Amino acid sequence: xxxxxxxxxxxxxxxxxxxxxxxxxxxIATVAVYSEAxxxxxxxxEADEAYCIGPAPSLESYLRIDRLIExxxxxxxxxxxxxxxxxxxxxxxxxxxVDAGITLVGPTPxxxxxxxxxxxxxxxxxxxGLPCIPGxxxxxxxxxxxxxxxxxxxxPVMIKALAGGGGRGMRLVVSEAEFASQLHxxxxxxxxxxxxxxxxxxxxxxNPRHIEIQVLADMHGNAVHLGERDCSVQRxxxxxxxxxxxxxxxxxxxxxxxxxxxxxxxxxNYVGAGTVEFLLDAEGDFYFIEMNTxxxxxxxVTEAITGIDLVQWQLRIAxxxxxxxxxxxxxxxxxxxxxxxxxxDPARDFMPQTGPVLAWQPDPLSRCDHALxxxxxxxxxxxxxxxxxxxxxxNRHAACEKLADSLGRTVLVGFEHNALYLQxxxxxxxxxxGNFGTDFLATHAQELLKPQVFDNxxxxxxxxxxxxxNAMQRGWPASLSGFSSTRALPxxxxxxxxxxxxxxxxxxxxxxYEVVGLNNEPVVLEQWDCTLNHVADVAKARIKALxxxxxxxxxxxxxxxxxxxxxxxxxxxxxxxxxxxLGAASLAEGVFTxxxxxxxxxxxxxxxxxxxxxxxxxxxxxxxxxxKMEHRIAAKSDAVIEQVHVVVGDQxxxxxxxxxxxxxxxxxxxx
Numbered sequence: 202x203x204x205x206x207x208x209x210x211x212x213x214x215x216x217x218x219x220x221x222x223x224x225x226x227x228x229i230a231t232v233a234v235y236s237e238a239x240x241x242x243x244x245x246x247e248a249d250e251a252y253c254i255g256p257a258p259s260l261e262s263y264l265r266i267d268r269l270i271e272x273x274x275x276x277x278x279x280x281x282x283x284x285x286x287x288x289x290x291x292x293x294x295x296x297x298x299v300d301a302g303i304t305l306v307g308p309t310p311x312x313x314x315x316x317x318x319x320x321x322x323x324x325x326x327x328x329x330g331l332p333c334i335p336g337x338x339x340x341x342x343x344x345x346x347x348x349x350x351x352x353x354x355x356x357p358v359m360i361k362a363l364a365g366g367g368g369r370g371m372r373l374v375v376s377e378a379e380f381a382s383q384l385h386x387x388x389x390x391x392x393x394x395x396x397x398x399x400x401x402x403x404x405x406x407x408n409p410r411h412i413e414i415q416v417l418a419d420m421h422g423n424a425v426h427l428g429e430r431d432c433s434v435q436r437x438x439x440x441x442x443x444x445x446x447x448x449x450x451x452x453x454x455x456x457x458x459x460x461x462x463x464x465x466x467x468x469x470n471y472v473g474a475g476t477v478e479f480l481l482d483a484e485g486d487f488y489f490i491e492m493n494t495x496x497x498x499x500x501x502v503t504e505a506i507t508g509i510d511l512v513q514w515q516l517r518i519a520x521x522x523x524x525x526x527x528x529x530x531x532x533x534x535x536x537x538x539x540x541x542x543x544x545x546d547p548a549r550d551f552m553p554q555t556g557p558v559l560a561w562q563p564d565p566l567s568r569c570d571h572a573l574x575x576x577x578x579x580x581x582x583x584x585x586x587x588x589x590x591x592x593x594x595x596n597r598h599a600a601c602e603k604l605a606d607s608l609g610r611t612v613l614v615g616f617e618h619n620a621l622y623l624q625x626x627x628x629x630x631x632x633x634x635g636n637f638g639t640d641f642l643a644t645h646a647q648e649l650l651k652p653q654v655f656d657n658x659x660x661x662x663x664x665x666x667x668x669x670x671n672a673m674q675r676g677w678p679a680s681l682s683g684f685s686s687t688r689a690l691p692x693x694x695x696x697x698x699x700x701x702x703x704x705x706x707x708x709x710x711x712x713x714y715e716v717v718g719l720n721n722e723p724v725v726l727e728q729w730d731c732t733l734n735h736v737a738d739v740a741k742a743r744i745k746a747l748x749x750x751x752x753x754x755x756x757x758x759x760x761x762x763x764x765x766x767x768x769x770x771x772x773x774x775x776x777x778x779x780x781x782x783l784g785a786a787s788l789a790e791g792v793f794t795x796x797x798x799x800x801x802x803x804x805x806x807x808x809x810x811x812x813x814x815x816x817x818x819x820x821x822x823x824x825x826x827x828x829k830m831e832h833r834i835a836a837k838s839d840a841v842i843e844q845v846h847v848v849v850g851d852q853x854x855x856x857x858x859x860x861x862x863x864x865x866x867x868x869x870x871x872x
Contacts, residue, residue: 204520205229205280205304209273210248211294212284213263214572215588216496217244220282223512232276234269236262238580243572250276263287266294270301280304280519282512286584289495290317306519308494312469316492319363320401323489329468331461331489334480336403338363348380350402357405360384362391362398368438369394373405393806393826406488408638410449410481411435413493414462415503417474417514423524424466426459427503427511427531430476433639434626436551441619441642442626443499444538445506448597448635449481458487465492474500474515483638498541498589501570505537505593535593536600540608540627542571542588544579546617547650548699553801553827555581556616559758559765560741564610567592567603579616581802581827587618601633609770614758620772625649655775657748658766659698659705660716660724661755662777665764667692667707697763697778725749793838797860799853800834803827808849810860814842823847823859839865 208224209232210217217233221244224231233248236255245251252272255262262268264287273281281303283289289307292314298305307313316322320338327333337350340363351358351374360383362370370391372383388398411432418424431447432440450458462477469492476497479487500511509526518524545551558577563569571588579587592607594600605627608620629645631637642649691708705718713727730745740759745752754769760776767774807824810816816836823834844861853859 203279205306205516207232207276207278207280208306208516209234209269209276209278209281210244210284211263211269211281212287212289213239213583214242214244215570215586216284216286216498218247218572219570220284220512221247223510224282224516227513227516229516232273232278234263234272236582238582241577243574252276266291266297269294270297270303273303274301278303280306280516282306282515283495285495285498290493292317304519306473306515308472308475309470312471313494315469316494317364319361319491322492323401325468326465326489326492329464331465332487334403334406334488334490336401338401340399342400344381344384347384347400347402348377351380352377354402354404357407359403359405360387360400361403362387362395363401364391364395364397364399368435368440370400371438389806389824403490406480406482408483408640409433410447410638411440411478412447412450412458412481412487413476413478413497414458415474415476415497415500415511416462416466416471417511417518417524417526418466418471419518419524420472420521421523424463424471425524425526425528425531426462427507427509428533429455429458430497430499430502432499433637434632434641435639436642440499441541441543442538442623442632443502444536444597444600445502446533446536454485454487461487461489465489473518474511498586499539501568501589501591502537502539505568505591506533506535507531508534535595536597537591537593538597538600538604538627539589539591540604540623541586541619542590542611542613542623543585543619544587544616545585545619547619547622548617548652551619552832553581553585553803554616554618555579555802557760558613558615559760560612560614560756562612563588563590564607566610567607569611573613587613590623597635598633601627608772611772612756612767613772614756614765614767614774615760621653622649624772653773654720655698655766656719656724657753658755658768658775659696659703659719659777660726660748661744661746661757662764662766663694663696663705663707663716663719664714664726665757666694666696666777666779666781693781694779695781697780698775702780793840793862793864795843795862795864796858797822797834797836797862798856798858799825800832801825801827801853803832803853805847805849805851805853805859808845808847810842810845812842812844815865816840816842825853834859836862841865 207230210220221231231248233245233251234254235245254268288294292310295305295310295313315325323333357375360372370387372387374380374383392398412429414429415427429447429450430443430445432443434442465477474496476493478490480490481487544554546554558573558575561573561575568591569588590607592600592603594603605624608624611620626632691706693706696703705716708715715723715725717723727747732743734741742757744755756767758765763776763778765774765776803825806826810822818836818838820836821833825832840862843863847859
């Protein structure tokens with residue numbers, strides 16, 4: 202087989218950039234594809250050529266097999282790398298490449314088809330001698346058949362989408378009473394994600410370790426495994442922190458799991474990079490769950506401890522090269538951990554976030570795979586994954602500390618994200634101790650999600666608003682040293698922060714300035730040193746100050762009617778709005794809101810209420826899909842549904858009206 206000369210990358214953003222980095226040193230010309238929403242993305246700029254394949258906003262643009270093949274032929278590409286997600290595990294796409302005479306950087310269509318169907322994959326694994334979890338995998342089984350099977354297996358059981366991946370279409374069911382509702386939810390999510398609502402059942406292993414084995418296999422029958430990754434830190438069955446090696450796996454267990462993975466490679470005539478996934482129970486027994494026939498999001502931690510470039514090996518294998526690696530050549534050095542930086546708000550049930558990238562600076566001392574750029578926009582149309590922060594150290598404890606430090610040095614401003622949450626995970630004593638399972642995040646949710654006090658950040662913002670009421674409209678002052686202003690002090694302010702209104706006052710004192718009303722004690726501000734600059738219409742400032750006797754640095758970025766304030770080495774910025782001049786009604790808290798608006802851009806997947814219906818607080822009214830996740834919009838108080846403005850399939854915009862409510866108490870008073 203001839204060497205690949207020109208490669209089309211059928212994916213976007215950070216994984217597309219990762220493939221570009223691997224291809225260029227091999228002398229392979231590169232072709233990017235993009236939807237109109239991604240026209241200014243970094244992977245488009247960095248490729249040798251780029252072609253638009255669809256309108257914006259549209260996830261489907263990257264799923265159009267015909268358009269991808271057509272573009273590859275038009276560009277003269279002799280190979281396609283699918284990255285992960287999208288079409289990377291599509292047998293139809295793999296076959297389309299074969300039919301068009303294009304090399305797919307991946308396994309054969311048959312291997313993909315065998316492993317894409319979870320029931321078929323389990324059957325092949327059992328025949329190959331891999332230990333498997335008891336379950337039920339009849340295709341197109343009825344609800345009643347599934348309920349009978351669940352009872353036979355014994356609760357708790359796990360519902361899993363047959364065509365699934367990434368944790369979508371999975372539900373844990375602990376009793377027969379909740380089976381039907383959980384089945385409906387899993388099937389709906391599976392249909393939205395994979396256009397296939399078939400499911401299988403497995404006996405649920407409570408709080409296991411999630412261990413995956415990385416494999417490489419060439420076209421000549423040679424195969425090796427590159428050890429394991431531990432992916433037990435999961436939220437909603439989706440990985441968020443991954444590491445290699447696993448603290449639960451010793452050399453003997455690694456050898457047994459590796460050999461089991463290679464048995465499956467041989468049974469499927471597998472070619473390329475792949476991952477065989479297992480659950481490891483408390484007794485040290487492991488069970489096959491699935492095989493991912495593609496590159497994994499977390500491949501970087503394996504690269505860090507082995508020094509092997511997995512993407513380059515994918516390209517070399519696809520070009521027909523033999524593996525020069527022998528199993529005894531695979532040496533593991535140190536420990537690596539990856540944190541997935543996502544556009545989601547942990548404080549609001551991990552609600553997906555969108556917005557402008559006002560500031561972005563990854564830690565230069567760590568590897569960060571990303572496609573973020575200042576001035577860009579995080580849209581709702583794709584996965585919430587923004588970047589992968591990867592650290593490597595001599596030992597696991599040092600890697601934990603390095604990840605926490607790296608996240609603290611990461612600057613990302615413009616919307617809420619999970620950097621602080623990741624930092625808390627890396628710093629948590631149970632995580633650092635290494636003795637945990639897949640329930641780690643749920644068990645320690647109270648500690649990991651505890652509210653953070655931002656009094657100092659709020660005080661810094663209040664000082665700006667006090668002396669420059671219309672700073673965002675009129676431009677920031679040339680110098681803030683000494684707070685020179687014609688306005689008299691004290692100055693009252695109404696600040697909107699994290700959904701709450703704060704009534705504060707800025708006073709002048711002998712020590713400098715103080716902000717009263719944030720907490721029991723005033724916050725004293727002294728010794729300001731401010732560096733200002735403007736990028737487009739965004740004002741940015743770096744502040745060095747003595748705040749309550751403690752020296753600290755703050756970064757401020759203007760946005761709309763407020764500022765994002767971030768203390769250096771704290772990965773979480775806080776948005777502060779000045780609502781001093783707005784009417785009192787707009788500042789009232791706890792008042793009944795008659796219009797339920799969309800909290801994000803997304804697609805309506807369920808409408809569960811109708812006009813005239815009475816709902817209680819907590820009743821789910823609408824389900825909205827955004828960033829590949831389903832979000833349930835519930836009533837905040839007892840009410841009557843007056844109007845429903847949406848239907849299933851509607852594409853919603855942020856703050857677009859969905860439901861009109863009438864307060865029950867008010868209605869009773871008028872009767």
